[in-house]
Amino acid sequence: DQQVKQNSPSLSVQEGRISILNCDYTNSMFDYFLWYKKYPAEGPTFLISISSIKDKNEDGRFTVFLNKSAKHLSLHIVPSQPGDSAVYFCAARDNNNDMRFGAGTRLTVKP
Template identity: 95%
Template sequence: DQQVKQNSPSLSVQEGRISILNCDYTNSMFDYFLWYKKYPAEGPTFLISISSIKDKNEDGRFTVFLNKSAKHLSLHIVPSQPGDSAVYFCAAQDAGNMLTFGGGTRLMVKP
């Protein structure tokens, strides 16, 4: 059973608007959450993270929200740009320093 799920395989957004990518998890032992961005033929690139002791973390246009009671996190990108078009993976880490990844969401930002 998948412990980390991204239920939307794809998302299309207009340039300048907000992109919201969602992620759900089931394991309450996860204590650190990350978002990675991946372009074709490249490795995943770290984007932003959040510790379980926080509910929000911002870095420029990117904000991650964590709702521990709902076991849900989301990534907001404002404003969206065409260069943001990529596959986004959420990942959750347990005490063993191992990451469990969601299946990814392909974001397409249209000019």
């Protein structure tokens, strides 16, 4: 039962343009959402998060948008840089601290 879905396994963008990574969830009990970035042979690194009481959170080049009615969130990276190339995981957590991850989207930013 995939409660968190990232339907795009890969995304390729040009340096300087916007990257948009999408994530959908099914469990309405999720109240906190996170994005993690993962380089090869390393563990996931926390990037940005958003609480269910908000619809937008911004941190530098990274912005996460949450649409609760659609059970959808997205991560925007602008401008994209080659160093952003990695696998991005969307995660969602309920108030029992049960966290579920999507399968990841591999972002490639071309110089």
